[in-house]
Amino acid sequence: MIRLSRSSLRNAVVLALVVGLLVPTGGVLLIETNATRREAMDDLRRDLSRVVEILALSLSEPIWQVSPDLAEPMIKAQVDDPRFVSVLVIEPSSPKPFLEFQRQAEDRELTLSQTRPVLRDGREIAQITVTMSAAPLLARKRADMLRSLWRSGLTLTLSLALILLVMQRRVLQPMERLSQAAAKLAAGKLDQPLDVSGSDEIARVGLAMERMRQALLSAFEELRQHASTLEYQVAQRTAELTQANAELTQAMATLKTAQRELVESEKLASLGRLVAGVAHELNTPLGNALTVVSALEDRWAKLEAMLSNATPMRRSLLEDLAKDTRRGQDILQRNVQKAADLVRDFKQVAIDQTTDSRRDFDLAQVIEDVLVMVEPSFKHKPFKIDTALCTGAAMNSYPGALGQVLTNLLMNALVHGFEGREHGTVRVSCQVLDADTVSLQVEDDGRGMDESVRRRIFDPFFTTKLGTGGSGLGMHIVHNIVVNVLGGQIEVFSTPGAGTRTEIRLPRKAPQASPTAEAQV
Numbered sequence: 001m002i003r004l005s006r007s008s009l010r011n012a013v014v015l016a017l018v019v020g021l022l023v024p025t026g027g028v029l030l031i032e033t034n035a036t037r038r039e040a041m042d043d044l045r046r047d048l049s050r051v052v053e054i055l056a057l058s059l060s061e062p063i064w065q066v067s068p069d070l071a072e073p074m075i076k077a078q079v080d081d082p083r084f085v086s087v088l089v090i091e092p093s094s095p096k097p098f099l100e101f102q103r104q105a106e107d108r109e110l111t112l113s114q115t116r117p118v119l120r121d122g123r124e125i126a127q128i129t130v131t132m133s134a135a136p137l138l139a140r141k142r143a144d145m146l147r148s149l150w151r152s153g154l155t156l157t158l159s160l161a162l163i164l165l166v167m168q169r170r171v172l173q174p175m176e177r178l179s180q181a182a183a184k185l186a187a188g189k190l191d192q193p194l195d196v197s198g199s200d201e202i203a204r205v206g207l208a209m210e211r212m213r214q215a216l217l218s219a220f221e222e223l224r225q226h227a228s229t230l231e232y233q234v235a236q237r238t239a240e241l242t243q244a245n246a247e248l249t250q251a252m253a254t255l256k257t258a259q260r261e262l263v264e265s266e267k268l269a270s271l272g273r274l275v276a277g278v279a280h281e282l283n284t285p286l287g288n289a290l291t292v293v294s295a296l297e298d299r300w301a302k303l304e305a306m307l308s309n310a311t312p313m314r315r316s317l318l319e320d321l322a323k324d325t326r327r328g329q330d331i332l333q334r335n336v337q338k339a340a341d342l343v344r345d346f347k348q349v350a351i352d353q354t355t356d357s358r359r360d361f362d363l364a365q366v367i368e369d370v371l372v373m374v375e376p377s378f379k380h381k382p383f384k385i386d387t388a389l390c391t392g393a394a395m396n397s398y399p400g401a402l403g404q405v406l407t408n409l410l411m412n413a414l415v416h417g418f419e420g421r422e423h424g425t426v427r428v429s430c431q432v433l434d435a436d437t438v439s440l441q442v443e444d445d446g447r448g449m450d451e452s453v454r455r456r457i458f459d460p461f462f463t464t465k466l467g468t469g470g471s472g473l474g475m476h477i478v479h480n481i482v483v484n485v486l487g488g489q490i491e492v493f494s495t496p497g498a499g500t501r502t503e504i505r506l507p508r509k510a511p512q513a514s515p516t517a518e519a520q521v
Contacts, residue, residue, distance in 0.1 A: 018156070025152055029145060037138060040137045040138055048132045060118050063125050068099050075101055083136055083137065085104075086100075086102045089127070090127050092127075098126060107135050110134045110135045111132065111134075112132055113129060177206075292332045357398070358397065358398050360394065361394075362392075363389075364393060366402060367406060367428060370406045371410075384424075384426070385427075386426070387427070388427065389430050390432055390438075393430060402486060406428070413446060418447075419446075426442065437508065438508055444499050447496070449496065449500060457492055478490065487511040489505045490502065490503070
């Protein structure tokens with residue numbers, strides 16, 4: 001193990017040196033290679049343009065005189081440069097080249113060609129095409145880089161050998177001695193002192209290990225003295241903790257059961273308030289309908305008596321009876337229709353709040369259905385509900401959960417916000433924030449609340465009406481429904497004497513509710 005550790009450290013140093021030198025060197029070589037290639041191609045492009053221009057001017061006279069012998073020395077003077085690959089001079093009137101030079105190209109990607117007309121007195125007498133390659137220049141550059149690599153490799157080898165020699169003498173050998181001493185300590189041989197020599201960092205580590213050996217001897221002696229007492233104390237504390245843990249587990253289970261029962265009671269109480277409100281609201285249309293039916297029954301009883309007694313009837317009497325019947329029918333139809341609408345709305349709200357079903361709905365319509373159920377609680381009281389609802393806010397969510405949230409907020413405003421007030425207004429508004437989000441606000445001008453109450457408004461079992469019927473779960477349920485079921489956010493803003501504003505941001509498509517979240521509502 002000691003030999004493996006020493007070998008691993010040596011390998012790590014060697015690897016660090018090799019990587020630290022070769023990686024930057026390789027990166028620099030790659031960058032220089034690309035830069036050299038670009039510079040060579042740029043130089044080649046400039047030289048090619050210049051040479052083509054010179055040859056086009058120089059060859060105009062030999063071509064005009066049709067004298068290839070005069071042109072050949074000019075071409076040879078240029079093609080001595082190894083970068084030249086080919087020179088081709090073609091006359092428009094001749095199918096054969098006027099002059100041609102060809103050399104084998106090493107790399108087609110490093111070659112550039114340029115064609116230029118040869119002019120005589122402003123008239124084109126021939127065309128010259130010159131092809132040049134940057135391969136010779138790049139070959140010289142690569143040779144220079146290879147020589148640099150050899151020099152760097154030699155430097156790396158010498159540096160590595162020197163570093164390894166120093167590390168062997170000053171690091172690896174002292175560390176091997178420390179490893180042997182540590183192995184003895186690990187084996188429990190604390191009675192043998194460590195042999196430490198030198199004054200460098202490794203020697204200071206050895207001195208620290210020697211002090212640790214002495215401290216361990218003292219600690220083990222103390223541990224032996226207190227072992228029996230400690231075992232007894234541990235057993236006693238373990239028994240106490242086990243009993244306390246069992247009691248806490250039982251208490252937690254009881255608390256969760258009570259909380260679930262209170263939540264269910266709060267949901268049923270909310271639905272019960274809706275039932276009471278709807279029943280109260282149904283009294284008016286059903287009472288009107290019963291009155292109309294009674295009046296019509298009386299009129300028709302008189303008519304039957306007249307027919308039975310063969311009493312003569314005037315036309316005006318029948319016309320009055322027909323008018324009263326028609327008027328009574330209209331009144332009866334309106335009241336029965338109103339009662340049917342109330343029952344329909346209550347049925348939808350009750351189904352939503354008891355089944356927690358997910359469906360597509362319009363936000364404004366669900367709010368209006370809930371308000372129909374809640375308005376009887378505000379009736380015959382100096383408080384009213386105003387609305388400012390957006391249109392076309394289609395949602396795919398849980399309307400029952402949303403209705404329960406709105407019902408709790410409105411009843412909170414009625415019970416808490418308007419306590420001791422002679423009049424008040426609750427404003428319910430909604431709006432579409434973007435393609436995926438809607439906003440619902442419930443704001444009242446009631447007495448508000450201070451900051452200490454606002455901070456704890458979502459805490460379970462927190463209520464300002466403790467002992468007078470408040471369970472402290474209403475706003476806790478609201479928070480759980482908005483966050484865990486509807487996937488939204490809720491904030492409450494309030495100032496004493498200035499009312500309370502509740503803002504809810506909801507996704508138009510609710511996330512899939514987990515069984516835990518559904519159980520919370």
